[in-house]
Amino acid sequence: MIFDALLLQLGYNATLVTLGAALLGMAAGVGGTFLFLRKRALVSDAISHATLPGVALAFMVMVALGGDGRNLIGLLGGAAISAAAGLLLVSWLSSKTRLAEDAAIGSVLSVFFGFGIVLLTVIQTMSAGRQAGLEGFLLGSTAGMLRSDALVIAVSAAVTLALVLLMRRPLTLAAFDPEYGTSLGQNVPRTDLAMMGLVLAVTVVGLKIVGLILIVALLIIPPVTARFWTERTNYVVLISGLLGGVSAYIGAALSAALPDVPTGPIIVLVGFALFLISLLLAPQRGLVSAVTRHLGYQRQVHLRQGLLALAHGQPIYERMTLRLLRKRGWALPDGVATPEGKGRAAKAMRDETRWQEIRRDPAFEVAASRYDGLTEIESVLTPDQIIEVDRRIGRAGPVPA
Amino acid sequence: MNGAEFVPLSLVPMLTGIFVAVACALPGNFLVLRRQALIGDAISHVVLPGIVVAFLITGVVSTWPMLLGAAGAAVVAVVAIEAVRRLGRIEAGAAMGVIFTAMFAGGVLLLEQSDTSSVHLDVEHALYGNLESLIWLDATGWSSLWDWQALKGLPVELPRMALTLVVVAAFIALFWRPLKISTFDEGFAQTIGMRTGPLGLALVIMAAIAAVAAFDAVGSIIVIAMFICPPAAARLMTNQLEHQVAWSVVFAVIAAALGYVIAGYGPLWIGLQDSVSAAGMIATMSGIILGLAALFGPHRLRGSAAPIG
Numbered sequence: 001m002i003f004d005a006l007l008l009q010l011g012y013n014a015t016l017v018t019l020g021a022a023l024l025g026m027a028a029g030v031g032g033t034f035l036f037l038r039k040r041a042l043v044s045d046a047i048s049h050a051t052l053p054g055v056a057l058a059f060m061v062m063v064a065l066g067g068d069g070r071n072l073i074g075l076l077g078g079a080a081i082s083a084a085a086g087l088l089l090v091s092w093l094s095s096k097t098r099l100a101e102d103a104a105i106g107s108v109l110s111v112f113f114g115f116g117i118v119l120l121t122v123i124q125t126m127s128a129g130r131q132a133g134l135e136g137f138l139l140g141s142t143a144g145m146l147r148s149d150a151l152v153i154a155v156s157a158a159v160t161l162a163l164v165l166l167m168r169r170p171l172t173l174a175a176f177d178p179e180y181g182t183s184l185g186q187n188v189p190r191t192d193l194a195m196m197g198l199v200l201a202v203t204v205v206g207l208k209i210v211g212l213i214l215i216v217a218l219l220i221i222p223p224v225t226a227r228f229w230t231e232r233t234n235y236v237v238l239i240s241g242l243l244g245g246v247s248a249y250i251g252a253a254l255s256a257a258l259p260d261v262p263t264g265p266i267i268v269l270v271g272f273a274l275f276l277i278s279l280l281l282a283p284q285r286g287l288v289s290a291v292t293r294h295l296g297y298q299r300q301v302h303l304r305q306g307l308l309a310l311a312h313g314q315p316i317y318e319r320m321t322l323r324l325l326r327k328r329g330w331a332l333p334d335g336v337a338t339p340e341g342k343g344r345a346a347k348a349m350r351d352e353t354r355w356q357e358i359r360r361d362p363a364f365e366v367a368a369s370r371y372d373g374l375t376e377i378e379s380v381l382t383p384d385q386i387i388e389v390d391r392r393i394g395r396a397g398p399v400p401a
Numbered sequence: 402m403n404g405a406e407f408v409p410l411s412l413v414p415m416l417t418g419i420f421v422a423v424a425c426a427l428p429g430n431f432l433v434l435r436r437q438a439l440i441g442d443a444i445s446h447v448v449l450p451g452i453v454v455a456f457l458i459t460g461v462v463s464t465w466p467m468l469l470g471a472a473g474a475a476v477v478a479v480v481a482i483e484a485v486r487r488l489g490r491i492e493a494g495a496a497m498g499v500i501f502t503a504m505f506a507g508g509v510l511l512l513e514q515s516d517t518s519s520v521h522l523d524v525e526h527a528l529y530g531n532l533e534s535l536i537w538l539d540a541t542g543w544s545s546l547w548d549w550q551a552l553k554g555l556p557v558e559l560p561r562m563a564l565t566l567v568v569v570a571a572f573i574a575l576f577w578r579p580l581k582i583s584t585f586d587e588g589f590a591q592t593i594g595m596r597t598g599p600l601g602l603a604l605v606i607m608a609a610i611a612a613v614a615a616f617d618a619v620g621s622i623i624v625i626a627m628f629i630c631p632p633a634a635a636r637l638m639t640n641q642l643e644h645q646v647a648w649s650v651v652f653a654v655i656a657a658a659l660g661y662v663i664a665g666y667g668p669l670w671i672g673l674q675d676s677v678s679a680a681g682m683i684a685t686m687s688g689i690i691l692g693l694a695a696l697f698g699p700h701r702l703r704g705s706a707a708p709i710g
Contacts, residue, residue: 042439073682098693102438102494103633108624108692114684117529117622118664118677125675139509139524213528215448217502224495250533260513267508268443272503279489287488 002257006250013150014256017142020154021209021252021267022245025218027161029244030168030255031198032219033226033237037175038195041223043090045216048198048203049109050086051079052116052212055137058122063126069131074148074206076156079137080204086112087196140264142209144253153208160201164384169204171195172233194213209252210264218244223269228282247271248392299324301372304348306330310337407538411557414532415661418623418683421615422653424569425627428608430646433632434584436499438495440605443501445621446611449527450508451613457515464557466611475609478504479602530620532661532679535559556602558618565614572607573646578581580604583643623680627653630687652690660686686701 006251007017035041060079063069086108093104173181174191181188227239251267280287306321316322316335325331330341354377358364367380432438448471455470478500486496509524538556583590583597590597612624635648659684665676695701
């Protein structure tokens with residue numbers, strides 16, 4: 001069943017929804033990257049919560065005009081209008097009053113959502129017996145979706161994705177170097193506005209699939225995950241889009257195949273699973289590689305200190321140091337150096353003296369600044385320089401051991 | 402309206418609403434000033450998985466396990482956000498977005514997967530609560546306030562919320578000076594030997610306690626609104642922290658009382674049959690207050706600081 005769903009074998013509607021979700025996920029991943037880079041990730045939370053009164057009002061208006069009230073295009077249109085109002089209010093509050101952006105986001109989010117809830121209770125009483133089904137917009141519901149609705153979602157997700165891809169370059173520039181963008185003649189505030197427009201489009205299209213409470217996750221989690229894998233913007237955009245698409249695809253397919261698995265939460269959880277994997281395993285910034293790096297560094301420090309202690313003929317009390325030295329065959333269990341250990345210790349000692357010499361001489365300032373007790377001196381000085389340093393040390397006095 | 406109707410039906414929800422509003426607005430003042438306003442948002446989302454897990458473990462919907470579960474989830478969320486922020490070197494907002502959406506999604510999924518049909522536990526309830534259901538059945542009128550027998554039948558949410566309010570207010574009063582100094586000048590606070598880290602954490606925990614105690618009665622949406630809107634509106638009224646806190650309490654009380662009354666009786670006044678969501682209306686009221694403050698507040702603009710003194 002799950003494989004059928006993943007291979008799009010569950011019928012026309014489920015296939016449309018899954019593909020639509022994948023396209024939406026890609027658009028959200030790419031669009032969300034710019035939001036993330038601009039450090040405005042949570043603005044999208046305000047936008048998505050602000051859609052609720054619009055959905056409810058659109059329903060009321062359509063019923064008042066004698067319609068069915070459940071026309072998806074109408075509902076999404078209403079959502080877009082009130083989301084835009086919420087967005088304008090956020091920027092008005094944070095630019096025209098002394099309130100910070102987070103307070104503006106939080107107040108718009110809660111007030112619009114609260115007002116939406118009020119309108120929902122009005123709708124429940126207004127059309128007694130008629131199931132409006134607007135609660136589906138809170139957490140997304142794709143079960144029993146009309147074919148026309150599935151089509152609307154798939155097409156608009158594709159259009160949103162195309163728009164995001166078209167605007168990739170100016171968005172990248174504005175996200176990374178607004179000053180440079182301005183100097184190239186780019187209207188950065190307008191680019192920001194376009195970015196917000198794209199986020200709004202993603203939010204509105206995602207309402208039916210992911211729901212307004214969780215759609216923000218689709219905009220935040222993929223870029224954050226992608227950031228673990230690369231330092232380059234182009235790749236962040238690419239990977240983030242890919243991750244968004246994959247999580248939405250798998251999530252929507254699972255939801256179609258399994259009973260009682262709502263679409264929005266499962267998509268978010270798939271995305272979060274990918275995030276956790278990246279947090280652990282990413283090559284540079286991942287947890288595992290950070291721990292390995294730290295342990296390696298620790299080993300290096302212990303070895304270095306152990307060798308210096310051997311060179312001075314001091315006893316080694318530190319267990320880890322002794323163990324490391326023994327494992328390399330540089331010391332015996334009682335802490336006495338082996339012949340090879342003696343050689344290593346002498347070299348460590350000599351390098352330490354060389355370092356001290358060049359740190360005294362301003363001419364070697366650049367090289368000496370690399371001193372951290374671990375860097376090999378051969379990696380900062382040429383052989384000729386080392387000979388020169390050794391000659392000076394020789395004049396100053398014999399190198400011990 | 403007479404006491405025989407008002408006391409049993411409306412007094413308790415109204416008072417609970419007011420207590421919730423004030424208990425959230427008090428720490429909210431500091432959160433807004435410290436640009437941590439969205440922590441309330443995050444906490445109220447992660448309460449859901451907490452109560453679902455508590456329900457799955459105990460198998461019943463009862464107060465203390467749920468409060469513990471919710472508090473546990475809030476702590477897990479705060480720790481996880483901090484961990485993601487440090488380990489991944491990700492800015493706080495995005496880290497918050499990752500954690501609270503994932504935890505909320507987990508909560509919803511658990512809820513859908515487990516059999517909760519026999520008990521009153523669903524996502525809508527967690528979002529906008531059920532203030533209207535706090536009916537005081539034993540009350541017959543104002544005289545019931547002095548009737549011990551009737552008082553014992555009070556909905557448990559009211560005394561619990563009152564206690565929470567006392568705890569939060571005591572915390573703010575006790576740590577007033579450290580909170581004030583560390584909020585406005587963390588560097589200075591550190592140089593005079595204040596431990597700003599634990600203090601900030603304590604503030605967040607206070608906010609979490611208020612949110613967790615409140616959500617059961619009123620749902621997340623009031624909690625988020627009350628953390629932010631009254632303090633934000635108060636911030637536009639004055640430059641002095643003392644006055645700001647006072648304003649925020651006034652705004653919170655007005656929003657809660659007015660919101661409840663309008664939700665309960667407003668539709669009747671304009672000829673409709675049924676009341677609307679009180680939680681939603683209280684949030685809406687707080688938004689209207691904030692809107693008015695943003696338009697007319699004496700200190701609404703940046704740099705409108707009065708001379709110090």
